[in-house]
Structures are given as structure tokens and as C-alpha cells.
Amino acid sequence: MAEKAGKKEESERPEKFSFEGVAADIDAFLKPEPDGPQARRRERILQAAEVLFTAHGYRKTSVDDIAGAAGVAKGTVYLYYSNKAELLLHVIALQKRQYLERMAPAFDLSVPPADRLRRLIRLGIQLGHELPLISRPGSADHEIEAVLEDADAATLDGINRMQIEYMVHMLDAATGHRRPRAALEARAQVLVDLIFAVVNGGRQVRQGMPLETYTATVAEIIVDGIVGEGPGPGEMA
DSSP, rough: OHHHHHHHHHHHSTTTHHHHHHHHHHHHHHSOSSSSHHHHHHHHHHHHHHHHHHOOOTTTTTHHHHHHHHSSOHHHHHHHOHHHHHHHHHHHHHHHHHHGGGGGGGTTTSSOHHHHHHHHHHHHHHHHHHHHHHHSTTSSSSSHHHHHHHHHHHHHHHHHHHHHHHHHHHHHTTTTTSHHHHHHHHHHHHHHHHHHHHHHHHHSSTTTHHHHHHHHHHHHHHHHHHOOOOOOTTTTO
């Protein structure tokens, strides 16, 4: 009986690389506790941090400010988040979760894999330019560099692994399942880094080009290179 229940529960889990699966992964990252007082307290802290970080930025917002806005003691914040950088990473994840519906076209399995990858890159860059925390006035002052310096390495590694696994899945489908895992992982890491660089530098380099045109062009250039026939990292020439 227990075995049947376990199989039923497993069958009800969303497919890992589906829209529902990605949403579930972000939810688990944001809300590790079951519903209850602890979960509600975490939510209050996160919402207060979102308002303050968006309004004032990372450097000008203190943990004291966040605790006061959330109505908790400063020490309570540290029960949930190891430092201010980890809290900001969770706020970014929260805003991405709020905008996730915009990414739905990248999960449409009726679309060829290479086109889904183009959609993912295009929508990912657009999203990065539109998230309130990232697009706020004055956000181009390299605050993200301070966050990366302050953040716990394990937290950053966990976020990166989640991104890489999804990119590997997308790249494997887009390249016809013909590349070895090592090559897919190398391409996935470069792709994640490229999207990050374009989001953080694109506002300065597109010089009046409409965002939609810019992101579509970037996606086309990247995907044409990724799905090409030539050997890549981890493959023999």
C-alpha cells in the first residue's frame, strides 16, 4: 500500500524541466519550510527586503532596515538568511518567480528545440532588463559584484547548478542529443555567463536599439553558434 502511495506521489510531481517543474524548484528555494508561522515570517522578511532593495539598492539597505520593515528582530533575519547577499539572491528569485509566466513560451514542447532555446535566451535577457530590482535607477553601479563577493559559495553554487542543469537539458534537445555531457555542460556554463553579461552590459551597448530587436539578435547569434556542427569544448576536433 505504501509502495503504491509512493508511486502515486512520484507520478504527481511536475516533470523537472517543464514550466511546472521550474516553478516548483524556485518555490522550494524560496519557501523551504511547510506553511506555518516560520514560513509566514520568512515571507514577511523577503517582502520587506524586496521593497527596500528595489527602492534603495543593495549597498544602501541594511539588515537592520529589513528587520525593522518586517517587524522582526535583526537576529531573526539571520535565522533565515546567512547574510544580506543571500537575502538579495532570494529577492531576485522571488521577482523571477513573479515574472515566470512571461517565460512560458520557452517551455512549449510543440516548438522545435532550437527555437525554444532562442526563446529562452531572448526572454531571459528581456526579463533581466525588466525585473524591478535589476532595472531600478542606479542599478548599473555594479552592485551585483558586491553581492557575488558577499554571498555564500554554497548558495551561489546551488543556484548555478540549477541553471546549468536546465541549460544542459535544453542544449541536448537543441543539438539532437549528439554531444557528450562534458561538452553540453561547458556550453551551458558559457551560455549562463553570456546571458548574465548581456543583462548587465546590454543597457550600455545597445545604443537605442529596441530591446526586443536586441534580444532576438543576441539569441540568434548565440544559438547559431551553439547548435552548429563544429566540435566544442569536451569534444575531439
